[in-house]
Amino acid sequence: MKKFTVLYALLLSTAALADEGMWTFDNPPVKQLEEKYHFTPTKEWLDHVRLSSVRLNDGGSGSFVSPSGLLLTNHHVARGQLQKNSTAEHNYIRDGFYAAAPADEMKSPDLEVNVLQSMENVTTRVQSSVQPSMDEKAAFAARKDAIAAIERESTQKTGLRSDVITLYQGGEYWLYCYKKYTDVRLVFAPEQQIAFFGGDPDNFTYPRYDLDMAIFRVYENGQPIHSDNYLKWNAKGAGDNELVFVSGNPGSTQRLDTMAQLTMERDTVEPNVLKMLNSRIAAMQAYSARGEEQARQAGSLIFGLQNSRKAYQGRYEGLLDKNLIAKKQQEEDDFHTKVMANPEWAKEYGAAWGEIAEATRKSAARMKTQFFARPDSTLAGLALQVVRYVAEIKKPDGERLPGFHDSQLESLKFQLASRAPVYPELEIARLTASLQLGMQELGATDPHIAAILQGRAPAEAAKDLVSGTKLADPAFRKQLMEGGPSAVDASTDPMIVMARRIDPIGRADIKWLEDNVQSVTQRAGEKLGKARFLVYGKSTYPDATFTLRLSYGAVKGFPMNGTVAPYKTTMFGLYDRSASFDNATNWYLPSRWKEGRDKLNLNTPMDFVSTNDIIGGNSGSPVINRNAEIVGLIFDGNIESLPGDFAYESEKNRAVAVHTGAMVEALRKLYGAGSLADELEGTRGGSTN
């Protein structure tokens, strides 16, 4: 315990300098880096890292790791594309994939990746679009219109994907312009069993022994791209306590939420999300139990649902933790007290907390609709997108529904053109289960549910809708989109007919939410954002928004279960954990690993942890050292990190990464992918030169 006391004391003494924050590249934590790590990133360093970082619009991050467009990310980020390219005959998820020759590199059906080219502060333009005389609804519309205009102008001017993002709850607005790539080909993926070794039980835990990696190559005009903006490979990795950075796209955090919002999250959102996830998982597991091919089809869905469940369970437990809640309350009290102590600030911003609380209360009362009214079905989703597409593009840009603005249309059309397979029986199972849950939670007379069921039982309705529709065919979708409102209105496709029925109900819901909740919280949030700058300056970082962020930290173990978790694991540990479970269930080894054991140097580091502050969406992010060399690949957070949505806790919160050494060791020794390893290590120019 002495060691622990010392350890705790050390941790406490640095608490004031915890490695917290997901910092925007315009405002890196220069002061903290200097004070704690004696490192100052240059502009060139920041630009190089930013341009080497990639956002994968499937929901993850990645980085360029060769001059010829090699893109490193997680297996679990690439999983969706692997699933879409797999068939009953070619199960790339189970078996892995390696393109030894350029011609074998496998095109992804619908993967768009983005590289952040520029960032421009447009706060003044957005905020000044709102006149003092406007009420909340008018202000909401004005902001929306201003944002759409900025995005549209930028798209027209630059040809780049242009997104205006809201930071600090409206304290700032920024125009982010992205270079967009849609020809992204798979070069390598290992077997899922080694990428996700330990399965759902080990997910979000550490020590860990996963090779959660996949490598794509990015093409443009049919050729691999070439760029100096890539991260040099460092197979030695980072040492204990070494400074490392993570550059990636954390999806969403709620650290600046008010107590009213957190309470609603705990009491309403979390329990309902978990109920929905449990129902969907049960339905997909029942479907999988029908046979091997069904299990293959449902694999990625189950993976994603279980992943969400474990994450939400951890968030929920965080919110149930009295210490966390006390800390958040203290933060809010401090902020509120400081605002109210200044009469001018009090007058301008003091009402914001109450306004948010009132809007939150209203939204909680209608929360179940959000979780249980929507049909869970790829085809139903496509139908609604088609129906709305033809209507929305007729409207002025600023008045459209989210997702249908001019600047977004190209990406949307790319998604709708996907040739990813749709499995009718799987669709029926999903749709049936979600309609059953909807009936149970909302009742059969709920307008959404009634509009879908039309008096039928859930299973019957699902079967009618799925078996009657042609929407699985991208050509059919294209035809409807190009045919416009008249083609959609005339369609007798049952899924389109259903979508036409639920469209107005859903629009009314969106309108209600905008008028009663979003317009209020947006305006109040902007007040709090401005107040926060006045009280604390810009010394902090904004909540995550699935945009590029830099986090810093040290490679470091943590106190765990009565002892300490080491900063890294080794390949020995992989074989230990497998044998410890008699190679059963979630811990069996792919035959390549089982039989190839003696080829490996088992001392090779496998995974490692660092204090970097990350969250879902950071999956696939590079871990880099101060020379901007890549030393690891983020793929998870430990179980203690799950409340990180709401607060960063420096003692035990850890990011989990695959070690660069494990990747090249496996590529060379087990996968016969020496030429790929050579390309990564820069010992030759790349296989496609």
Next chain:
Amino acid sequence: MKKFTVLYALLLSTAALADEGMWTFDNPPVKQLEEKYHFTPTKEWLDHVRLSSVRLNDGGSGSFVSPSGLLLTNHHVARGQLQKNSTAEHNYIRDGFYAAAPADEMKSPDLEVNVLQSMENVTTRVQSSVQPSMDEKAAFAARKDAIAAIERESTQKTGLRSDVITLYQGGEYWLYCYKKYTDVRLVFAPEQQIAFFGGDPDNFTYPRYDLDMAIFRVYENGQPIHSDNYLKWNAKGAGDNELVFVSGNPGSTQRLDTMAQLTMERDTVEPNVLKMLNSRIAAMQAYSARGEEQARQAGSLIFGLQNSRKAYQGRYEGLLDKNLIAKKQQEEDDFHTKVMANPEWAKEYGAAWGEIAEATRKSAARMKTQFFARPDSTLAGLALQVVRYVAEIKKPDGERLPGFHDSQLESLKFQLASRAPVYPELEIARLTASLQLGMQELGATDPHIAAILQGRAPAEAAKDLVSGTKLADPAFRKQLMEGGPSAVDASTDPMIVMARRIDPIGRADIKWLEDNVQSVTQRAGEKLGKARFLVYGKSTYPDATFTLRLSYGAVKGFPMNGTVAPYKTTMFGLYDRSASFDNATNWYLPSRWKEGRDKLNLNTPMDFVSTNDIIGGNSGSPVINRNAEIVGLIFDGNIESLPGDFAYESEKNRAVAVHTGAMVEALRKLYGAGSLADELEGTRGGSTN
């Protein structure tokens, strides 16, 4: 999380049949074993297991594992004897020990081991010694007298070590007769670094990778003993979920304590014990820092102190856990309600809770004296024992202080004759630190402290006492004991003089405690013991008393840190954990293990866990299967088991054992001890036949 839900559900469904209890061999849990495991131990099975089990009076357990007296226990149980046999030149703790030939087997300085030969219920005789007219003090003396008489008679009749033990807080008294062995020779011990791999941080945790074993051979009349009562070796070990038993000597539990006692434990005992342990550890670490030889001398002390600290920290956290306290309160409420519902019981036993609460309150007020008044010094302890010995043996047996009864004298004299080395500088450091802490906690005017210091500073007093005494010499101690009161009274040895000064103060403390606390709690405890039998029958087990107990359970992993801990670990894991910490500090490997890696089958199971209910004192106990074959060697509990002093929690409480397979694999492949492994595995008759 689905898997977890299922797992939790399974665990909950068996909660009613949790593998709880440290059962006496006269009352094994036959019903539970039949219902849950469909196994019924025969009388022969129970007798064989009992006679194969050994108590080591250093504070642990063991078992016979060959017909020629091989005694298997833990390295950490043998550690004290290893320390006593080590010198600056021969560091057996660091380097290990192996006697390849019988003549090399190394005699232990002061190790007595006991085998339980018979058990007799003497409740009636003890309880009937108390007349209804007696007050508490008279009753206390009467019981003490009756017990001493029973022990004395039995010793005289059988020649066996005879102890009357109190079970169920006085609900029962039993006479346990032991065959006693004092010629116990070391055959094998590995390096401490592999026995205690992971050090204090990994202590009381799992997964674990320790070879915490040592092998003695028991001699009688200069020859190895021979007996059929030994456990056959099963190197295959036990499988997942297999029924296993632990037969050993759990030291002490407080599961039948009242809430008043638990509250005192939490608020007074635990904080003071931790304060004392922290002070002693700091003193010994400072001493160790003086040099390698000092570190060697203090090694076992630090090991024991750190072990206690971690155990007490876990107990303390258990008592601070609101769920545990609520459970205990519920148990007490149920018991109390049932007693009070019967007017006769209420009259007879209803006052007991209040009486215990009052005595506990009194004892808490004087608690600091117990922890901070006693000098921490081997020599001071010896001095006090000698001073008291010559006085006590003059008195009638029943009136003597605990430890000086006729039946105990032989073991006491064996201890006092120990030739274990005493290191003066170490003694000075210990004594100084304890006197400093005593001054700090009790003040310089405390009678104990003042009597020791005699106006000197702690360091000065300690130096005077230690450097002036000859008590390190067993011959000098013998001379004083044989010289009787006149020799002791005439002695000018400063440690004896000091002991003469503190003896009456200590006796007054003991008297106060007997009159005000023990006599009350003994009588009230007896009431509760009787009441418990009336309310619940004898369906339960008594608290642990460092006497032989049988616990049952299944080999089974447990939910841990967001995932599950496997039921076993393997040698792969040892190399992983070492490499994960860069082979540093607590996780380096002895060179034999580092260099011998390729000789080992790394798939060999190393440690494993089971649901058996154990506690300190069980260290070294055999884990046996239903055929009474040994499959493992208990050496620890997981961190979740530490509140087990107060309550058994079936979901996560696990006993940790060394796997029999690991022991023979290491003996054969790394230690060149094939002949010893052969003897264990029964493939030959034993090296000393």
